[in-house]
Amino acid sequence: MNMERRQFIPDPAEKIKPKIPDIPTLSRKLEEVQTSSQLSEKEVMSLWARIRQEDRETERKLYEDILKKILTRIQRECGTLGNFGSLEEGKKLMAAPTHPTVKEFVPDVDNPFYSGAIASYDQLSNKIRVHDNFKVNLGPESLVLDLSKEGFSDSITVLHHEVIHSKQDSIDVKDKDIQLKLLIVRIVRALRIGSPLSIAVAAWVPKISVPTALIAALLIFRNKVESQKEKILHEGQAYIGSARFGKGKHVLKTTEELIERLQKSYGIWKRNLNKILIMSHDIKRLYALGMSDESIGEIVKRTKWDNKRNCYDDIESTVKALSETSGLTEEQIDDLVAADDINGAIFIEKSKRIAQEELKKAVDDLENKST
Ligand SMILES: [Zn+2]
Numbered sequence: 001m002n003m004e005r006r007q008f009i010p011d012p013a014e015k016i017k018p019k020i021p022d023i024p025t026l027s028r029k030l031e032e033v034q035t036s037s038q039l040s041e042k043e044v045m046s047l048w049a050r051i052r053q054e055d056r057e058t059e060r061k062l063y064e065d066i067l068k069k070i071l072t073r074i075q076r077e078c079g080t081l082g083n084f085g086s087l088e089e090g091k092k093l094m095a096a097p098t099h100p101t102v103k104e105f106v107p108d109v110d111n112p113f114y115s116g117a118i119a120s121y122d123q124l125s126n127k128i129r130v131h132d133n134f135k136v137n138l139g140p141e142s143l144v145l146d147l148s149k150e151g152f153s154d155s156i157t158v159l160h161h162e163v164i165h166s167k168q169d170s171i172d173v174k175d176k177d178i179q180l181k182l183l184i185v186r187i188v189r190a191l192r193i194g195s196p197l198s199i200a201v202a203a204w205v206p207k208i209s210v211p212t213a214l215i216a217a218l219l220i221f222r223n224k225v226e227s228q229k230e231k232i233l234h235e236g237q238a239y240i241g242s243a244r245f246g247k248g249k250h251v252l253k254t255t256e257e258l259i260e261r262l263q264k265s266y267g268i269w270k271r272n273l274n275k276i277l278i279m280s281h282d283i284k285r286l287y288a289l290g291m292s293d294e295s296i297g298e299i300v301k302r303t304k305w306d307n308k309r310n311c312y313d314d315i316e317s318t319v320k321a322l323s324e325t326s327g328l329t330e331e332q333i334d335d336l337v338a339a340d341d342i343n344g345a346i347f348i349e350k351s352k353r354i355a356q357e358e359l360k361k362a363v364d365d366l367e368n369k370s371t
Contacts, residue, residue, distance in 0.1 A: 030346050044145070
């Protein structure tokens, strides 16, 4: 298995033929789209409100229709849907049932108030769990408004982040390692308070209750399952992949921001900072070279840190293989990464313009019909 793991097998479905980017031209293009006149937020709000109907169902259909037109044009005119490409898949993963084993340990898991997080990916159920408010933000009314006002949606960025996690891992309940961990959790539960382990858990969570103890125990074990290396890779790819066509509060554009988030939210140790730097540099390259979330997720799944070469082995060898097949120099690949960033900013401006045009058209159509 180890032998196989180290081999890079190019995916024939993936057409990786990056064009050498022309950064000055791209920058000019960005300036052009940024400075050309667009509607103000007030104008957008007033147009958006004019779609409102007495009948909620009619209203929903109208917004749905506008959203469909916007997304069709974005795909056609930009060649990608950006983070919106995850919308359908994300909704399916949101609707997935919770695995019985998860329910056994966390009975309250489907309660929206169970967790403070707005969204999370549950490996065992292969499900994206979201807060109720989040579902409203994914409705067509909200998305049309977000796109027309900003050219992006915070909730779609988060959804894409979670969809990327679904490409990286899934837990097999039959897996011996997982079974052992579940057994330990079962024992903790059976003993309730009294065993050294559950006392340790109790001390860790103030005001202990059995469900919190279980959640805590699960979290402790999950932290052990998901080692530092995995967190760096998993969160790294999810943040980088969802930042490419994103903007706003959930987007970490620079490696410094990524390091800060990984340290604060995921407790990555200082001595692992160089791993974040190397991961970020290489995963950005894989995306810029044209690889998909899925293919990068596959590599993330199997790659290992190589202490001698100071890199993630499979990631590094994939970057190398792709550089060779594309015939690009190191500098040209750096340019590709820079171009990817500018293209993302152009994409947002274009999406905003398209959304505003479609919203305006819909209002005109609606008002022409009624007069
Ligand atoms: Zn994440």
